[in-house]
Amino acid sequence: MRTFEYVRPLDVPDALAAHAGDTATAYLAGGTTQLDLMKDGVLEPARLVDITRLPMRGIFTEGTALRVGALTTMEELAADPTVERRLPLVREALLLGASVQLRNMATIGGNLLQRTRCRYFRDPGVAACNKRAPGSGCAAVTGPARMHAILGVSERCIALHASDVAVALVALDAVVHVEGPEGDRSVPLTEFYVEAGTRPEVEHTLGHGELITAVEIPRLPETTRSGYLKVRDRVSYEFALTSAAVALDIENGMIRDARIGLGGVGSKPWRAAAAEEVLRDAPPGPAVFREAAEAAVTGAWTVPGTEFKVELAKRTLVRQLTTVSEVAP
């Protein structure tokens, strides 16, 4: 690891000033992505701004939404009584991620900004990685790939955004609150991320040096049922092969509203709007679930190692729609 200067500001203005948009400066929250990638030599900041002492912690009710401070840990958010009662898909997505130790460290802001687990990205010994070294090619498209994305990808990069909770949050239309040198702004999570496209090194619309201060999560109506299903290679402590965050509002035998996020498949946490469209105002049942699943994976682009994800993602979504709607499969 290269040496770096370490600073620990106590308030947001000091943190913004300490960062100052300098390309060689990075924020440090729980450190579970940042330090990990510094040990691998993927990130080499000259200065780390430790933001863990900033007053950006805690969960507050604001109207029909929860405002979650960016430094709130994954464990803290999962334990919140409102999240437990009204946002089961968020709680399940959090508790199915990483391990308790990591969830005690990892913050919500950091989780949204976690970097891909693509093993070529994480190994500076691999020359071809457009995300790490723009223009160098993509080792995953030509070499063995498995834990990679199939939606919103391009032949330049098939890296997966591996967050679980972001999949639930994108389905809920969560909003990211940002503070920067120019003042505050808020961005819907559905517009926060950028698909791989032609510049895979660009992953989101946060300016370098801007801080995420909070995430606002709209609460679901009382009548909505929701949950998160994660399919993986081992039963615990593993990233998703595929996952589905589903929220359904069913009234008089008809789906009034559907929210669907898919994990394990997207270059960004994937909102399956086309699948939601199929479900809206339809009666819940196997045929319509299958149709929604087909719509969800339209446009998938695969390499030999990721072909299996198309069918697995469909089955994952059908299974979770069945569970949440409580219709007979």
Add this chain to the structure above:
Amino acid sequence: MTFTPEVPPAAPDSHPGVAGTTTAFTVNGTPRSVAADTRVTLLDALRDLLALTGTKKGCDQGACGACTVHVDGRRVLACLTLLAQCEGREVTTIEGLSRDGRPHPMQEAFVRHDGFQCGYCTPGQIMSAVALLREDRARTDKDIREFMSGNLCRCAAYPNIVAAIRDVAQRGGVDADL
């Protein structure tokens, strides 16, 4: 024991003009002040600068749980925590578990149930297990397995680890006088 921490020399590929930091924190109830290069993790500080080698380094990448310690009462990974981030914090390691010269009930249960083979993962397993009980998550074997999944054991002593934890939980938890 008096111990004078050494500041490791800067690496040849250093960014220029970078100094170390001094971190004042509490380790197992004792106030400590450690001067070190900014890169030093809590794990390396414990093992190499404070001679507390009970905490183990497995992967050094947040994947195995061997380095599990408590910071302000919560279980975390010392390998992904910078020493500098511990300013003002209370750290508890495996060396800090015993009371009045007696092993902690969880340590005794691991011995009783043979909850290890090589023992390398054991300090991390025990630190995690003590936190697990405090979190009130040892209600079923399934829960024990799920909420201990961040601690890998290459010797696969898992059944005996679960038995040890279940035993302590059934005897009334870690605060009971066993």
